[in-house]
Amino acid sequence: MRKLILPAALAGFTASPAFAASGPFFSLGNTDFVVLLGFLLFIAVLFYFKVPGMLAKLLDKRAEDIRNELDEARALREEAQTLLASYERKSHEVKAQADRIVAHAKEEAELAAVQAKADIEASIQRRLAAAESQIASAQAGAIKEVRDRAASVAIAAAQDVVAAQMTAKDAGKLIDDAIGEVGAKLH
Template identity: 40%
Template sequence: MLDLLAAGAGEHAEASAFGLGPGAYVALSMIVVIAGMLWVGLPRIIAGALDNRIEGIRKQLDEARTLRAEAEKLRDEYARKAGEADKEVAVLRASAERQAEEIVEKAKADAAALIERHKVISAEKIATAERAAIEEVRAKVATAAAAAARELIAEKHGEAADRKLADEIIGNL
């Protein structure tokens, strides 16, 4: 017996039931599981799930294409509008520049007219002041002349000369 034990110590015996080894039981179990899956219709369920997933992906791709087409359409529309806006800005800028030039020219003309009016008004004021000064000088000269004449007449004319002058004036009348 020791020989059997010594000889069998390096090897061990494989268990078996009903004449089948462990590998056969694993194979039999796999066959049963696969048959159960086929009987339940698991491939059909998996195929249906995959088909649904594929259909969902197709819908998403179609929606993405539609959205892309709409985005391109909007991009083109906005590009067109931006071009129109640039043209309108250029027209408005040109118009504003023209109006600014007209305003500057009108301001220059108005300033020149205002300066001319001020010159005329100043000339009139100067002329008025000159006339007033001349009148004042004339009045002073007349007053001085009258005073001088009075003094001269008082000195040179006496009573007899005044009578003679009065008689002449009365005789002429």
């Protein structure tokens, strides 16, 4: 292995840049001059095929594309902000409308409660009036029934008293008077 390392080390030492750039500068043996010529030839080929112009065009096109994308992004951002403001405004309007609807519903509920209370009171008054009317009617019916009964009892008692005290002659005279009275009223 030592045999391989020594020639490789000597080859690396003899091919170093310090030994390669020896001699006159404008000689093809001087590597610095050869590198300079290669670099200038490379630059000349680039300018011959107009590579800097193509690179400039590509960079300008890329810059224009980036500018267009930025303008589009700015427009999209403004549109999004407009939409957001519109949605926020609509959200506030809807919330305000919902609050108005709730307040109106509460007012209607309160009015309905007041109306229902008034309707219940009116219904109670009608029922009380109907009950009082029924009571008065029942009372009048009871009084009439009591009077009719009292009249029937009084007539029966009077009949018994009159029958006990009346003679045949008085009875005949009462009958004749009654017939005369009926005849006078019919004609």
